[in-house]
Amino acid sequence: xxxxxxxxxxxxxxxxxxxxxxxxxxxxxxxxxxxxxxxxxxxxxxxxxxxxxxxxxxxxxxxxxxxxxxxxxxxxxxxxxxxxxxxxxxxxxxxxxxxxxxxxxxxxxxxxxxxxxxxxxxxxxxxxxxxxxxxxxxxxxxxxxxxxxxxxxxxxxxxxxxxxxxxxxxxxxxxxxxxxxxxxxxxxxxxxxxxxxxxxxxxxxxxxxxxxxxxxxxxxxxxxxxxxxxxxxxxxxxxxxxxxxxxxxxxxxxxxxxxxxxxxxxxxxxxxxxxxxxxxxxxxxxxxxxxxxxxxxxxxxxxxxxxxxxxxxxxxxxxxxxxxxxxxxxxxxxxxxxxxxxxxxxxxxxxxxxxxxxxxxxxxxxxxxxxxxxxxxxxxxxxxxxxxxxxxxxxxxxxxxxxxxxxxxxxxxxxxxxxxxxxxxxxxxxxxxxxxxxxxxxxxxxxxxxxxxxxxxxxxxx
Numbered sequence: 001x002x003x004x005x006x007x008x009x010x011x012x013x014x015x016x017x018x019x020x021x022x023x024x025x026x027x028x029x030x031x032x033x034x035x036x037x038x039x040x041x042x043x044x045x046x047x048x049x050x051x052x053x054x055x056x057x058x059x060x061x062x063x064x065x066x067x068x069x070x071x072x073x074x075x076x077x078x079x080x081x082x083x084x085x086x087x088x089x090x091x092x093x094x095x096x097x098x099x100x101x102x103x104x105x106x107x108x109x110x111x112x113x114x115x116x117x118x119x120x121x122x123x124x125x126x127x128x129x130x131x132x133x134x135x136x137x138x139x140x141x142x143x144x145x146x147x148x149x150x151x152x153x154x155x156x157x158x159x160x161x162x163x164x165x166x167x168x169x170x171x172x173x174x175x176x177x178x179x180x181x182x183x184x185x186x187x188x189x190x191x192x193x194x195x196x197x198x199x200x201x202x203x204x205x206x207x208x209x210x211x212x213x214x215x216x217x218x219x220x221x222x223x224x225x226x227x228x229x230x231x232x233x234x235x236x237x238x239x240x241x242x243x244x245x246x247x248x249x250x251x252x253x254x255x256x257x258x259x260x261x262x263x264x265x266x267x268x269x270x271x272x273x274x275x276x277x278x279x280x281x282x283x284x285x286x287x288x289x290x291x292x293x294x295x296x297x298x299x300x301x302x303x304x305x306x307x308x309x310x311x312x313x314x315x316x317x318x319x320x321x322x323x324x325x326x327x328x329x330x331x332x333x334x335x336x337x338x339x340x341x342x343x344x345x346x347x348x349x350x351x352x353x354x355x356x357x358x359x360x361x362x363x364x365x366x367x368x369x370x371x372x373x374x375x376x377x378x379x380x381x382x383x384x385x386x387x388x389x390x391x392x393x394x395x396x397x398x399x400x401x402x403x404x405x406x407x408x409x410x411x412x413x414x415x416x417x418x419x420x421x422x423x424x425x426x427x428x429x430x431x432x433x434x435x436x437x438x439x440x441x442x443x444x445x446x447x448x449x450x451x452x453x454x455x456x457x458x459x460x461x462x
Contacts, residue, residue: 008055009055009056010054010055010056010057010061010065011057011058011061012060012061012064012065012068015068020065020068020069020072021072023047023050023051023069023072024047024069024070024071024072024075024076025073025076026050027047027050027069027070027072027073028043028073028076028077028111030046030050031043031046031073032111032113032114033254033256036110036255036288037080037108037109037110038077038108038109038110039105039106039107039108039109040070040074040105040107040109041105043070043073043074043077043109044066044070046073047066047069047070047073048066050069051065051066074109077109077110077111078109078110078111078115079107079108079109080108080109080110081106081107081108084099084102113256114256117255117256117258117259117289118255118259118289118292120259120262120263121170121255121259121262121289121292122292122293122296124168124169124170124262124266125168125170125171125172125293125296125297126168126296127168127169127266128168129167129169130166130168130169130171130269130271131167131196131241131242131243131244131269131270131271132164132165132166132167133164133165133191133192133194133195133196134195135161135165137164137191137194137195138160138161138164138165138191139161140191141187141190141191141194142156142157142160142161142187142191143157146186146187150183152180152183152184152187153180153303153305153307155179155302155304156180156183156184156187156303158301159173159301159302159303160184160187160188160191160301162299162301163188163273163301164188164191164192168271169262169265169266169271170262170272170274170293171271171272171273171274171301172250172273172274172275172290172293172294172301173185173273173274173275173276173301173302173303174276174294174300174301174302174303175275175277175302175303175304176277176279176303176306176318176322177277177280177306177308177318178306178307178308178309179303179304179306179307179308180303180305180307181275181303182217184303185217185218185246185248185275186217186218188201188244188273189201189218189219189220189244189246196242196243196244197242199221200242200243200244201218201220201243201244201246202220202221202222202239202243202244202245202246203215203218203220203222203223203245203247203248204222204223204224204225204228204245204246204247204248204261205222205224205247205248205249206224206225206226206249206253206254207224207252207428207429207430208224208227208416208428208429209428209429209431210224210249210252211223211224211248212425212428213248214246214248218246220246224416225247225253225257225261226257228261229257229260229261232264238264238267238268239265239268239270240269240270241268241269241270242269242270243265243268243270243271244270244271244273245261245270245271245273246273246275247261247272247273247275248275248276250274250275250276250290251276251277251278251280251290251291252276253274253289253290254289255288255289258274258289258290274290274293277322278290278291278295279322279323279324280322306318306319313331313335316331317331317332347373347376347377350366350368351366351377351380351381354366354381355381355384371401375401375402375403378403379403382403382404385408385409391406391407391408392406392407393406394406395407395438397438397442397461399411405435405444406435406438407435407436407437407438408434408435409434409435410432410433410434410435410449411432411433411434411435411446412431412432412433413428413429413430413431413433413446413459414429415429416428416429420457420458420459421457422446422448422455422456422457423455425455427457427459431448432449432450433446433447433448433449433457434447434448434449439458439461441461442461443458443459443461444458444459444461445457445459446458446459
């Protein structure tokens, strides 16, 4: 026994400088994985997380250590904001020497690692030694109707031809939602396999769900990018010469992972095609590479004709909204697509519209602005489903957010787990399911939403 069993409390001067530098490097690596650029407060937030495990004698000691760690991380960052051209008079300087004419801690930083990765991606996109497909093969495929008897649009045929003949190690295909990217990729897959053999087209996507959709649409082998890179690191499995590697939803892929994937493809003699829309949501990790590659050239293959909308005004408005033209909101309002009112009234109107859709057998999505509203609407919807007999609430289990689920409920799985098999597939983050049984131990038997039989899985209670 010691005389004092109290935990050791650290003071600011108890932490060695080499530990501060190590923590600063960890902070920089963590922020650089999530962001392509950052400010001091991003480093501060990560430094606070990294030091939570330490016990300090006072809040002031903790604050001092966080500041020192942030200083170390900032010193190792690459400053993008240029310095002041001339020093401000002393009366206009803060105690730390910075000018009062600049917002405090407004300097923007990046890292040499990330900029080097972007440079390599640009170089590969400009290199034209990748495998190609002859023009005659491309024309033969694009001039035939697809499996549903539809002919490719002029923009689709032109984009496919440009990609197949370019020889670029890293190529891009840009298109808004509904522009027929899947149709174009399907034709490209047939042309590529005609020239380079069966299985010469493989797919990747930033999420497991997106990878599965790509597999279903194109009939090719797919994987999510993180899993593919993990498999490569563990087994050495990689691409092969002549392959076309399609990375779907590429605007959501991080720059560092795209750099690794394209490096391995270039070493194997394969071509990478990044497919997405730079005007849509960007990567949650250090991203922006897709937009960078698109804007580096003036001839990026792009699909411009939207096929998804029946109503012409909706088609035109969606393209204007994609380009950030705020006046298009008036168009939506004129067509009754925007309704305004008090918050509670609007929530009620949205729920009523959703309920009307679902009772009519339509697929409908209800979106709101906060977790609290989501939970309240879920509870309201579930109460109605119990009352009309869709959900059997005699036996329930509690979910992560305090809501409950029973036989008949629709649920969404929140993580990937390849050990949980549903037919020939497995449980993915974002998959939708219908609860078919609540077991005695709290486990749930789930069936994929929209299916009447098969593809069931038992999800453990934990």
